Amino acid sequence: MRNGNSATATLGTSTPAGVSTTTAYIAIGSNLGDRGRNCYQAVAALSQHAQITVTRISRLIETAPVGLPDGAPPFLNGAVAFETSLGSHALLKELLAIEQQLGRVRRERWEPRVIDLDLLLFGDKIVSSDELIVPHPMMHQRRFVLEPLAEIARNVVHPTLMMTIGGLLENAK
Numbered sequence: 001m002r003n004g005n006s007a008t009a010t011l012g013t014s015t016p017a018g019v020s021t022t023t024a025y026i027a028i029g030s031n032l033g034d035r036g037r038n039c040y041q042a043v044a045a046l047s048q049h050a051q052i053t054v055t056r057i058s059r060l061i062e063t064a065p066v067g068l069p070d071g072a073p074p075f076l077n078g079a080v081a082f083e084t085s086l087g088s089h090a091l092l093k094e095l096l097a098i099e100q101q102l103g104r105v106r107r108e109r110w111e112p113r114v115i116d117l118d119l120l121l122f123g124d125k126i127v128s129s130d131e132l133i134v135p136h137p138m139m140h141q142r143r144f145v146l147e148p149l150a151e152i153a154r155n156v157v158h159p160t161l162m163m164t165i166g167g168l169l170e171n172a173k
Contacts, residue, residue, distance in 0.1 A: 021083040022123040023055075024091060025153055027136070027145045028078045029116040031065055035076040038102060038115045043080055045098045052094075056081040058148035065112070066144065072112050079120070079148040088122045092132050095119060120149060124159045135160060143172040 030038035039060060047054045058079040065072040084091055095117040103114045120136045127134040135158055139145045146169040154166035161168065 019085050021053075021085050022125070023121075024082055024084055024119065024123070025121040025149060025156070026080050026082075026095065027116070027118040027120055027139070027149070028080055029075045029118075029144075030114060031068075031073045031075040032112050032114045033103075036060060039076060039078060041102055042098055042115050042117060045101065046080065046082060046094075049094060051085045052082050053084075054080060054082045056152040058151040061144070061148060063144040066142065068112060075144065077144045077148055079145070079152055081152050088119070088125060088127045088134060089129070089132060091122070092119055118145075120145065121153075121156065121158070124157070126159055140168045141172070143169070146172050 028039050028042055030036075032038075043054060043057060046052050060076040060078045063075050063077050065075055086094065099115050099117055104116070118136055118139075119132065119134055120139050122134045125134060136145070139149075140158065140161060140163075146165060150165045150169045154164065154169075156165050157163065158165065158168060163171075
């Protein structure tokens with residue numbers, strides 16, 4: 001998962017035969033510390049989970065921080081595809097645990113962060129609860145999300161906008 005290189009990964013364990021899985025996509029980002037290492041460690045933590053098999057990893061791209069205070073350091077952003085037998089809320093719990101394990105402390109909503117893992121898509125499911133909204137409600141407005149996601153999922157269809165990720169990227173500002 002080096003900056004500028006894309007990779008196909010088969011990290012993690014295989015799901016037992018007969019167990020239903022969902023293809024999920026997350027955005028990954030870091031703008032504090034060793035940003036590349038932070039992203040790599042998050043992917044490694046995902047791949048070590050018994051119910052997650054990482055299948056694709058985008059390259060990392062450097063982007064200006066969006067919505068953060070002036071002077072915030074730039075981000076490295078990427079996207080990860082994986083198969084999981086976890087439900088959407090259980091997956092969210094695992095993503096938050098990985099963030100915490102890697103040193104993320106949530107004080108304010110828009111602040112620099114060691115790691116950020118956002119669930120973008122969970123199969124073709126639409127989830128809306130107090131804890132989780134999927135598809136991610138702002139992903140189609142964020143080029144820094146769409147660019148790496150299109151690298152690994154260009155033809156995947158956004159389940160509410162009914163456009164491919166590649167099409168959303170073409171329309172992004």
